[in-house]
Amino acid sequence: MHPRTSDVLVVGGGIIGLVTAWRAAQRGLRVALADPEPGGGAAQVAAGMLAAVTELHYGEETLLGLNLESARRYPDFVAELEDASGGVGTGYRACGTLAVALDADDRAHLRELHALQQRSGLASEWLTGRECRRLEPMLAPGVRGGLRVDGDHQVDPRRLAAALLAACERAGVVLHRAWARRLLVAGDRAAGAVLEDGTELGAAQVVLAAGSLSGRLDGVPRDVLPPVRPVKGQVLRLSVPAAYAPFLSRTVRAVVRGGQVYLVPRENGELVVGATSEELGWDTTVTAGGVYELLRDAHELVPGITELALTETRAGLRPGSPDNAPLLGPTRLPGLHLATGHYRNGVLLTPVTGEVMATVLTTGELPAEARAFAPGRFRSAAGAPSLSPAGVS
Known part of the structure; x- marks a missing residue:
């Protein structure tokens, strides 16, 4: 047939x-x-x-x-x-999107990224820590500077x-x-x-x-x-109560302890926090360590995150x-x-x-x-x- x-x-x-x-x-x-x-x-x-x-x-x-x-x-x-x-x-x-730095090393890294963006003809604006917090009041007081990218x-x-x-x-x-x-x-x-x-x-x-x-x-x-190849990524989802809105008005990201962390606010009150990057083959286990690291780094960036309800933990595989x-x-x-x-x-x-x-x-x-x-x-x-x-x- x-x-x-x-x-x-x-x-x-x-x-x-x-x-x-x-x-x-x-x-x-x-x-x-x-x-x-x-x-x-x-x-x-x-x-x-x-x-x-x-x-x-x-x-x-x-x-x-x-x-x-x-x-x-x-x-x-x-x-x-x-x-x-x-x-x-x-x-x-x-x-x-707002990419921010929490210490002097991260600030230097962001400055290098800003220079690369400028050489590549991309639109991004350097902000002081105070200007970053004016845009996003929930940011930690220790934010040292950041890049505002309205096109992302x-x-x-x-x-x-x-x-x-x-x-x-x-x-x-x-x-x-x-x-x-x-x-x-x-x-x-x-x-x-x-x-x-x-x-x-x-x-x-x-x-x-x-x-x-x-x-x-x-x-x-x-x-x-x-x-x-599969590259594992663990992601968290939290819920922002109406009383806290707007918690963040745009995507906020940073490098914390050498690892990337980002917070993506949805219009429906969901806040996505991610993501780990792990070369572990086909493993899709959500681990306590992965969840802890994401919450720890996100808390350093936005301390108020610990007041939010944790609604979901997931792990997926990126095709690298x-x-x-x-x-x-x-x-x-x-x-x-x-x-x-x-x-x-x-x-x-x-x-x-x-x-x-x-x-x-x-x-x-x-x-x-x-x-x-x-x-x-x-x-x-x-x-x-x-x-x-x-x-x-």
Whole structure:
């Protein structure tokens, strides 16, 4: 019996898989998506900072260009998505970000970051400690200075995922709520996938967008497997009572004891605190140590946080690549494309990734803005076990 056939099969239903499926369906392609829980994965843990400027790192200037392009597209993307989803809100807020320093070493680090931002032509403003506290009165008295970046915004990843899922369903994407177990290859070309229940799904093109699990799909040739790894992140959610509002008016972040901590206030009164960064393989355990460190560092930044109710603790897996940048576009196996390895920028890069992948799927050409992120920049990855539910957050 011949497998059911579509133009495109997307393996993975996180925000990257969903935006790829939605944009491909908008271009008139028949699209199927395989994931046991579309809209789940890392999006359920991510904080949703759209921080192209404040998350700039040395050596990532090429990635900066892609991040800025995606950030530029976000307002129009959100408006279109909320309409296409039938009115599902995304929690997008153009509230800006404040990065602050708590001691002299952190202040020197922020000064260096400010200089790098200026050399890169980015808009950020240096503030004194007093000016930081004037903007955010809940900040600790010891804040020594900070960077105000009005162009770094936020979105609620859980609501973003829900909107993308609704848009996919309205656009006719066929959802298969099961794991893809093995890639189908016919005539030296990707031809679909076999699901966990044995169902064969044929497709003219396959997009592997399974986040940190993307390197574990059986049947993918060794020289094509994406070199992605799981990077654990623990995140807390707290509730701000109405009497405390506004607790924070914008995202606040800092380096405390050498570790990053951020506080992201939602309009609904939720406050997200994150995130650890742990190279622990597929472990998704929430640990007492991780929770303690986040609360301790957040308390040094905003002492009043200890008065808030702790409503949720979660751990998820970011899909890290060797250079912390995504793998986008065709592989050496005809018909197989990658949209994975976004690491800490998956939410930020959602708009540009959707457009890039839709262009690849309809024209075969990788747009200019994504050529530096083609999968061919890496050699082969080591073999790995097949894709399975084990280890998924």
